[in-house]
Amino acid sequence: LAKTTQPISMDSYEGQEVNITCSHNNIATNDYITWYQQFPSQGPRFIIQGYKTKVTNEVASLFIPADRKSSTLSLPRVSLSDTAVYYCLVGDDFSGGYNKLIFGAGTRLAVHP
């Protein structure tokens, strides 16, 4: 059973705002929602994390509705260097006290000139 569902791929153009939505219907009460960015042959890099409402940092915004069953990563004015895979991560069910931290398939964002 997938913990998160994201679009497989998205295309955009330089200067546009990109919104990537992740569904996580079974999110646990104490779980944070975390987004990562990955370039080819590199480890994922933390982008932003939130619990509810809206969070903004220097690179992105994260919108979380009241029911927390989904979240939207917003990248303002993307550039070619934002071409990457973006992962939404929520915790897995606790099994014997352990949180497995399972990644979904991610969204491949391609930014065009």
Added chain:
Amino acid sequence: DGGITQSPKYLFRKEGQNVTLSCEQNLNHDAMYWYRQDPGQGLRLIYYSQIVNDFQKGDIAEGYSVSREKKESFPLTVTSAQKNPTAFYLCASTDRPATNEKLFFGSGTQLSVL
């Protein structure tokens, strides 16, 4: 600088050989993870450990083994039982896995079969 160090960056395995991938962190994190990534695919969890001398199987543990004798080290052995080991391997750590706190990743090891 604090962080996670994976070595080697590239590794080649002969048929029937066991190889060990190193992962060291100086972040004082309790939890460490190993993921496998195949070309064009997402990350799949191999093993994870939340305290010293304890570790749990992830979704694809067959053909792999780990140890956690020290807090800062979590080596992964790819055994000869793993018939398709060619992949990119990533190690990660976090200090508060219970609430899905931020994961810190190493730069990865690319394993190929000769």
